[in-house]
Amino acid sequence: MKAIGILGSPRREGNCSKMLTACLEELSTAGFETDLIYLQEKKIRYCLGCGTCLSEGECLLKDEMIELREELRKANALILASPVYFFNVSAQMKCFIDRMVAFGHRPRLKGYGGAIVSYAGVGDPELVANYLSRVLKTWGIWPVGYAIGFGVLPGEVKREDLDRARDLGKRISNAFKENLRPEIKEEDIVLRNQLIKLITNYKEYMKADYEFWKSKI
Numbered sequence: 443m444k445a446i447g448i449l450g451s452p453r454r455e456g457n458c459s460k461m462l463t464a465c466l467e468e469l470s471t472a473g474f475e476t477d478l479i480y481l482q483e484k485k486i487r488y489c490l491g492c493g494t495c496l497s498e499g500e501c502l503l504k505d506e507m508i509e510l511r512e513e514l515r516k517a518n519a520l521i522l523a524s525p526v527y528f529f530n531v532s533a534q535m536k537c538f539i540d541r542m543v544a545f546g547h548r549p550r551l552k553g554y555g556g557a558i559v560s561y562a563g564v565g566d567p568e569l570v571a572n573y574l575s576r577v578l579k580t581w582g583i584w585p586v587g588y589a590i591g592f593g594v595l596p597g598e599v600k601r602e603d604l605d606r607a608r609d610l611g612k613r614i615s616n617a618f619k620e621n622l623r624p625e626i627k628e629e630d631i632v633l634r635n636q637l638i639k640l641i642t643n644y645k646e647y648m649k650a651d652y653e654f655w656k657s658k659i
């Protein structure tokens with residue numbers, strides 16, 4: 443089993459980083475192979491919005507996202523970590539998410555367990571956690587939960603925050619051990635129906651997506 447943590451904070455030793463590390467350590471103790479990816483250190487270009495990945499199946503841009511997507515395919519659990527930046531995720535995290543658009547249209551990480559870590563100066567980490575939860579779902583990943591905390595300076599992370607992050611790691615490993623699956627909610631059905639409607643409406647354009655979905659709808 444492999445768990446990958448994706449860090450969206452530019453601070454290598456920041457609060458999200460410490461929490462993500464604690465979560466991954468717990469998973470490692472539970473027998474997972476773990477890896478932490480610092481988006482800040484990756485050369486990832488902005489999505490061009492050209493739609494080539496939706497029509498032809500592959501992204502036009504040849505950068506470090508190629509390798510990163512391959513790594514994600516090998517993982518069983520994915521933990522996204524981002525600080526709150528202006529009521530949302532960091533630019534690094536958003537750029538990464540946009541470059542995963544084909545994974546959202548043709549969920550290729552189906553069945554993987556996911557979780558979220560977020561840190562804020564004063565407010566809205568739940569907003570980020572809920573947003574990232576939704577993103578994980580579009581990739582086919584069931585989010586197990588999230589761990590959040592508050593503080594401004596790097597390394598201000600508290601013992602209780604780290605405990606919550608470790609607990610999140612435990613919840614992820616238990617979910618795998620006990621083969622837990624999330625209940626399907628109304629919002630999940632809405633999300634799936636929206637996607638199918640989009641792809642059907644634009645099937646001449648989103649050819650690769652339509653090929654993927656046509657036998658399923």
Ligand SMILES: Cc1cc2nc3c(=O)[nH]c(=O)nc-3n(C[C@H](O)[C@H](O)[C@H](O)COP(=O)(O)O)c2cc1C
Pocket residue numbers: 451452453455456457458459524525526527528529530561562563564565566592593594595596597
């Ligand atoms: C550009 C920027 C925007 C921020 N926006 C918010 C915000 O909207 N709300 C908030 O509570 N904190 C905000 N913060 C504070 C960070 O969330 C906080 O410093 C957090 O601890 C950073 O986590 P990190 O150490 O993992 O990078 C912002 C910080 C920066 C640098």
